[in-house]
Amino acid sequence: MIKHYSGDKMIVVSGSQSQNLAFKVSKLLNTKLARVEFKRFPDNEIYVRIVDEIKEYQEAVIINTQKNQNDAIIETILLCDALRDEGVEKIKLVVPYLAYARQDKKFNPGEAISIRALAKIYSNIVDELITINPHETHIEKFFTIPFKYGDAVPKLAEYVKDKVRDPIVLAPDKGALEFAKTASEILNAEYDYLEKTRLSPTEIQIAPKNLDVKERDVVIVDDIISTGGTMATAIKLLKEQGAKKIIASCVHPLLIGDALNKLYCSGVEEVVGTDTYLSEVSKVSVAEIIAKLLSL
């Protein structure tokens, strides 16, 4: 349930990378959307200005995703300064795609735990952080402020519902099985994960652990598609195993470089992601999920 704000309590402030999403959220919550000016100086420094008079608002929600991650983080730091100066007491920061969350532990000695470093910064400047499908939820421990997150997988499942018939839902690996399970409940379908078997030094086999895809529609669900390499290989092999229509879905469509082309050429029918991260396939909006989290 989205609770409508009275409109005189909270204001929605968008960063430069989530202007559309922030507008949608402000509509759902019935709150004011602040007019904010973003620009760059000739030396590329970021400039922000809250154009509206906002002295009457004690609470602000900044919505800004982190595709161009370093710029987004600095912009957020500047927005917080401007908002505090205007007298805003409580700032909630919504980062639909939280950058650096995949460096959540030391993989080698001497490494930074990047998300810990940034959690310290966020905890220093805002009062709450909200994100969508963080890669690992244990990162919550790095924050000294409330850390909330939503799950966009049900929205993805609803989107593909009318596009497939009696599908099998697949996770690209065992770690992503939870996503397949969530989607399968909405699609009223069986679910499984893809298992990789090395047949010879040069040959690998990727197939569902338990199910047979022959003559079946398939929906693959993951949190992130980055370079799309493993996903493309899996799609090709599933087609060889007789799969009919394959839809690849993910929450955060990073789709680095030629990932999308790679996927299409592998035989996928459609690729779909959400608007947590701007891409050509960001067709599903997380606005409602964010609005609900802000209504809690």
Added chain:
Amino acid sequence: MIKHYSGDKMIVVSGSQSQNLAFKVSKLLNTKLARVEFKRFPDNEIYVRIVDEIKEYQEAVIINTQKNQNDAIIETILLCDALRDEGVEKIKLVVPYLAYARQDKKFNPGEAISIRALAKIYSNIVDELITINPHETHIEKFFTIPFKYGDAVPKLAEYVKDKVRDPIVLAPDKGALEFAKTASEILNAEYDYLEKTRLSPTEIQIAPKNLDVKERDVVIVDDIISTGGTMATAIKLLKEQGAKKIIASCVHPLLIGDALNKLYCSGVEEVVGTDTYLSEVSKVSVAEIIAKLLSL
């Protein structure tokens, strides 16, 4: 006086944008330079790792300028995390060119005071900040940690000393007069500032307030050359007033876009800056100044 460190107390850690400068400073201080790995993930996230075992060092000096300012700031945040995790107790951060220092007050309502926002971040993650010629020194008040700065103008004056004969030292405006005064003492020369007079709606005159440049060598000194527009106009007019050789010097050679070409085509003999900011004319090093500030 540069005090040599014993070598087992402090370690110098360079960021990716000041690797040469950090090496020079470590040599001057006789301290170890840490082996640090920097790279980017395919999605452009920054990765840092302290490769050397550094458990024996309680104090670290990070040296990293901020030309690509947002990347440099995030890299610094990550380096601090990695160093703290290795047990470093005290971190001094040397930022030869401190980005965002020019947004040091509200020029319009609703603006962020960018350097205040970042001073809060630095104060949260390091124990001391050292910079060279900050644009305004009052920014010290935004820091809750010691804030030190050095002056590179004497080094610039020493560099030009043998290149000019009985020169006039000029500041490009009254606000920069202090730089001209400092340089004039080393060059044993007269100094003045350039005054702009509007002759008609379309015509401006730029000339030294009190001195005559006819048949004289001229050294112009400023803290920053950004787009080089006013500087180029001044050089052209000084040449028209009979100036012989003109050298344009600055601490931070930002030289945005075509600034350097603009200056050369205006009739300047040489443009010189320091290595606080990497450019084609970063010929003067601030390594000694930094080493001295670290020896205090």
